[in-house]
Amino acid sequence: MNSSETTDQPSKPSQRTALLIIGLIGAIAVGFALGALTNLLGPDAKSSLTVPASDSVDVGFAQDMSVHHSQAVDMASIALTKSTDNDVRTLAFDILTTQQNQLGQMQAWLTMWDQPLSKVGPYMEWMSSDSGSGHGSHGTSATMDMAHSGPVDTMPGMASPEDLAALRAAEGLQLDTLFLQLMLRHHEGGLPMMEYAAADATEGPVRSLAQTMVNTQQSESKLMTDMLAARGAAPLPMN
DSSP states (O other): OOHHHHHHTTHHHHHHHHHHHHHHHHHHHHHHHHHHHHHHHOTTHHHHSOOOOTTSHHHHHHHHHHHHHHHHHHHHHHHHHHOOOHHHHHHHHHHHHHHHHHHHHHHHHHHHTTOOSOOOSOBOGGGSTTSSSOGGGOOOOTTHHHHTSOOBSSOTTOOOHHHHHHHHHOOHHHHHHHHHHHHHHHHHHHHHHHHHHHHHOSSHHHHHHHHHHHHHHHHHHHHHHHHHHHTTOOOOOOO
């Protein structure tokens, strides 16, 4: 056995262990949110809740943003376990933990509302002109008009299967750059949905969470833009 084989072998179980831990963290976060909410409200909670309609902004946002967040968690997991850049790893950890927590909150609401945790497209139907409370006067994103074009088969900013395969195969600077590009586009693509829900959701906690997402992801987008520039790379165009 040569020295390179001796050096490479320990990384495989280490990476599998890291992925397992991340998977457990995700499962625990979602389970904790669901269980804690149920215990807090008690067995008769549903009778006292305001339950939004199945075609409401609240339900549509929770379902579609759960899908959007799930992909961000997946991409952050890849960067966290493969990158050797501390700044990239820190960002990936922050995105993974923040969005997994938010995912747990949204799935808890959907459970309490007796709604499916996710759906197969079309997506963004809840952003049509007859949903919400007058979105036309709200929203500050320059991409809001794009989001009002009607139901879509793929949400803006979502990475393709080919993108994800390339991210998993990448190493070193290529990995870091591609992660930052894909995640920046992902954040920017989801922003109109968050702004819309922050303005037009009927439930206060949904509006509050959506606004928190707006604030966090705008800050992270600025950070990722600066990190790309420092690495001599440019953002990807919106897909």
